[in-house]
Amino acid sequence: MRARFSIVFAHGIGCEVVFSVPALEEVEKNISSLRLLISGDGEIEPNQEQVLQITLEICKEDVISLFVQNLPSLGWGVRKDLVHCWCILLRQKVDETYCCVQYIENHLELLDFLVGCYKNLDIALNCGNMLRECIKYPTLTKYILESGSFELFFEYVELPNFDIASDALNTFKDLLTKHETVVAEFLSSHYEQFFELYSRLLSSANYVTRRQAMKFLSEFLLEAPNSQIMKRYIVEVRFLNIMINLLKDSSKNIRLCAFHVFKVFVANPNKPRCIIEALLDKRRELLKLLHNLPTSKGDDELDEEKDLIIQEIQKLA
Template sequence: MKGLFIKPKPRTPADVVRQTHDLLIYADSCESKREEKMAELSKNMRELKCILFGNSESDSEPVSEACAQLTQEFFRENTLRLLIMCVPKLNLEARKDATLVVAILQRQRVHSKLIASDYLEANLDLIDVLIQGYGDKEMALHYGAMLRGCIRHQCVARYVLESEHMNKFFDYIQLPNFDIAADAAETFKELMTRHKSMVADFLSNNYDWFFAEYNSKLLESSKYITRRQAVRLLGDILLHSSNSAVMTRYVSSRNNLRILMNLLIESSKSIQIEALHVFKLFAANQNNKPADIVGILVANRSKLLQLFADFKIDREDEQFESDKAQVVREIAALEPKLELS
């Protein structure tokens, strides 16, 4: 009689992945059991998420061995490709679970190795799918989160930076849907800040078109949030030591100076503060600045000094006060340069 009550053997993480793989193949099927299969698939997505993240309901933590087993199986049989391609066919909750699973898989190590990196390097067309998701209102946020997870890998970031997709981000960031535009901006920031030396090379090799787009579409955007995010990111980029050559080139441009001076007189204090962090680079190091940059600053000295005298914020901010004092000193000490004929 005991045999009648034998419990089924618990599924291993690899078993869950294998069944998920088979269920994903059914996602395109029109057979009568498709609805039942999709329900099973949703259940499996929850189980995969619990293995990788732990289960809050049972207060259990993820087990490293189980995570490694799941990860290895996921990339062995192309399950990642199937999942990414089938996300549009999942219900909302399953999409959310799938998004988390894909993102966390990028950080999972098997024998100290990020096997997701090798897989994606051989399947970079999946990155095209994720980026193009910004054109689909239903998929943009899911694919965007997956994309940011993948950008952790240098091979993926390099592919995006060197692809035609890079130019499209300037348009994605200005999409009318606020949530999608914000997500695209977050991905763009990740691209421009995670892999410092790679970004420095990219900016050096693509300086002209990149900053022409950055200035006109982001810093001079009609949208407040776009301008604010753009000037903050510009500061992060230019102030990093790896981008010193790019910074020197940027602050040698009359047009760039004009844009930053306009941002300094914005009605938004937040934009003014972020603009100050960049503007200080134009004011600093007089000996290395072109004569026309010095000339513009000298010609506008009284207006700038008055602006900074009136420029106060409601909260204490030592960095802000330090930057402002530095800029005031630099501008007050400026002397016109004689251009050599």
């Protein structure tokens, strides 16, 4: 296997190669052949023993690194084939070990490289697909969360290119939802840093960013595995004030998502005095906002929740 790829990735380790036309043609042919070998052609299934042997050789000969680091030099079609191969290779288990995942664990700089590729318009979506495949494995997720690269996602979700920003948001969500234990440990030790950055998204001037960030937060905090994070979040006045501001947003969808987080601040039976005082200070404004909260016809559950929160605010003292 190394012999087949050494021709086209002759100087690939640690640098980007500018391929000549013949070399690019050789790359396309080799990657296309690899895809056929490990995924079949739709009629003939791949030979699983051969797939495992190829996987082992690819790891042994550092071809995984060559794939990643030379991705920017490849054309659209071959990048698509390479991403397809990447996803298949990472899922191969040899002797109870995902050898490609293990290879990446020993070459974690590849993950930093893939995250950084969101800045490259040509390959951002390819790298997003490759990253999301990596995020299926807890050790790789843990590394990305705890690396300096993770903070880049707070920039990427606001990129002017809508497709790339949306893809980055999907990767960001996967990082925070695929592995409950890993995420809980990360947020426990990086709580202040994470929510400071996240609050900026909720206050973004970009409507799409603001809406997506509010929607995800309302889903994330209310998930049972995140109950401890939620309990910590809803005793802080600074976050209550963010929700109150979002209840005033011009977007109906943002106001509704904000309500689902705001209601937890109010319904908390163990509200600290600082939260009670903040609610009392803005009681008249809040009651007006809640009475004017848009609801859909027949949404009885939301109407009931709204009425309960109004009653809770009215009886505060």
